[in-house]
Amino acid sequence: MSGKGSKGGRKDGKGAAAEAPPARVSTVKEIAAIAKVSVATVSRALQRPEVVSEATRQRIHEVVKRLGYTPNALARNLRTARTRLIVALLPDIANPFFSEVIRGIEQVAHENGYSVLLGETQGSVVREQAYADMVAARRADGIITMSPRVPAIPIQGRQPVVNACEYVKDGQISSVYIDNVAAAGVAVDYLAMLGHREIAFVAGPPSSPICVDREQGYRLALQRAKLPVHPGLIVTGDFSIEAGERAVEQLLAQGQSFTALFCSNDEMAIGAMRALSSHGLSVPDDVSVVGFDDIRFARYTSPPLTTVAQPKNALGREAMSMMLELLSDAEVPPRKRVLSADLVVRGSTAPRRPA
């Protein structure tokens, strides 16, 4: 019985003159007709092979393969009310920090049969909302947002939203992020340990809780080191390279004296280093610089940047895992997951030069 196989009987496949050799956009119906079974059986053979008898299953699979049939995902999705698509919302794709988080998301998504829809918002609330509405329109199953604003999805029931890298106080949103207070603290502790007493800080936009946390970490570390918090040493930037340059210009213009500078992200640190050296100040001899994120280029600045390494890939992977959990089980409560970040010491920091 089992020995027969497909070899025997008749000439296989493409030689069939009368049949339609080029694969048309076949449907279940066609497959069913050719395999002489009902559409239900075809669907079952593909979805839950174990409920179909061995013989029928093989026959169907053979036909499916021969015609190159792929079930129409739209029809399936309509029926199952699942698109297996999630939107990754982020302010800026060109930011290498986000690209690496996205990659983590994409990996886990892919491992689980999901795909990632890219939603760059450029900070626009309108676009953010437009992507959120895609979930309402059943074009996507959920949203992972990397901005501190979490859009409301106009559906009833639980919001399929995960906040990655950022978080909001609201207890209803699942989030994955690092302990920014602690991470910033470690960086500043290290600078203090090197003997620096005037440590400047380039903050991020205060609208984002994580930026507030990083500043908080900075302040607490200064306290631990018994150093005064000098408001003149704190400047705010918007995470761009240019903001880092401007921050240094501003500090210098104000005549602030400082021997160390902690920036809320690597790009601002890169800008800061550029501005420092164009003012004839050497990094790290005159000023030590520490960044945040550990983007790929941090290793290749000159000098290589000392920075707080966020587990970018893990943040993305964890965010997507939480999303899968949310989607599969309507009961799981929202949760916050806090990962840890480590200081990576490279060449942009040095002991304070004895004056």
Place this chain on the structure above:
Amino acid sequence: MSGKGSKGGRKDGKGAAAEAPPARVSTVKEIAAIAKVSVATVSRALQRPEVVSEATRQRIHEVVKRLGYTPNALARNLRTARTRLIVALLPDIANPFFSEVIRGIEQVAHENGYSVLLGETQGSVVREQAYADMVAARRADGIITMSPRVPAIPIQGRQPVVNACEYVKDGQISSVYIDNVAAAGVAVDYLAMLGHREIAFVAGPPSSPICVDREQGYRLALQRAKLPVHPGLIVTGDFSIEAGERAVEQLLAQGQSFTALFCSNDEMAIGAMRALSSHGLSVPDDVSVVGFDDIRFARYTSPPLTTVAQPKNALGREAMSMMLELLSDAEVPPRKRVLSADLVVRGSTAPRRPA
């Protein structure tokens, strides 16, 4: 008659007394029932308002708005056989060159009601094919690929594929790219003009036609400058920063003497600069370095990198425009669009130091 509305009549729905107020996931049917019209009219009021009478249209829109109704995109897509999704296939999201191209794609897509599905392949043919199959499964309308391999989509008829940044000889695929021969030539001409006579070249993977072109441009420029093409001065890398470092190591290990180095992309140039300086060679005093792409960080290396600026955003925008054209008009023939690239002179190049 029209004034009554839904408030009056009877208790709504399935007997759930307290339920009603929160907006359920309404459907056309519901809207139709409430607005006292047929589903067809509702659909028309939303799709082609001009064919519906003023009064009806307003009534329907009011109900739609009140219930926060959004048509189910899956159902619509099934019917219209369009997902308004396109896949952007690229080897590596973390590469800033691609992120900026993607951004261009995303912009045009968004302007035209399309969304971008992210397909990172990590160079895997399997994943490439998996994304191509999504088009066959009607999960996406087309593919923009940024790799030199163009996957075959198992559908009959024209392939909805656009090749961006790369291109294949095959005349069937629409492509947007720059004139790599000319662009590389300009860079090398410039080095020659600065007096360099031993110009090394870090090539990209020869499997990609654009890399072959860049090498060709290098060779032609050397000929124009009446300089010999020395095989020992050509090394191949894989576009990574590390490959740039290795390339320099190799050149130095072989005892090659060179005063200029042209790299097939900026990341390899960054790696090369790092390797040169760690060997005590100064850029640009000892060796001039030129990159390719002009990624955002090129401006912030030290010294700032002289490089060939690809119109990244335009490449993306143009690719998506071509895709829209392909999708809307089954007749347009595939075409190749060649954009131009300019040399951006920064600090990593200098006249050859008189020996």
Place this chain on the structure above:
DNA sequence: CGATTTCATGTAATCCATTACATTGCGGCG
């Protein structure tokens, strides 16, 4: 041996919006 499961498969409802075609009512024209 008749009754009850169990297994494999078939029939038809369902998901929800779009749209071809049918219908109705009304003003215009010969």
Place this chain on the structure above:
DNA sequence: CGCCGCAATGTAATGGATTACATGAAATCG
């Protein structure tokens, strides 16, 4: 006056798969 055409709307087919329920046959049980 009767027919035509147009405007507005309704009815029902359609897209393609999934799946609840039904059916028939074989297997198991008392």
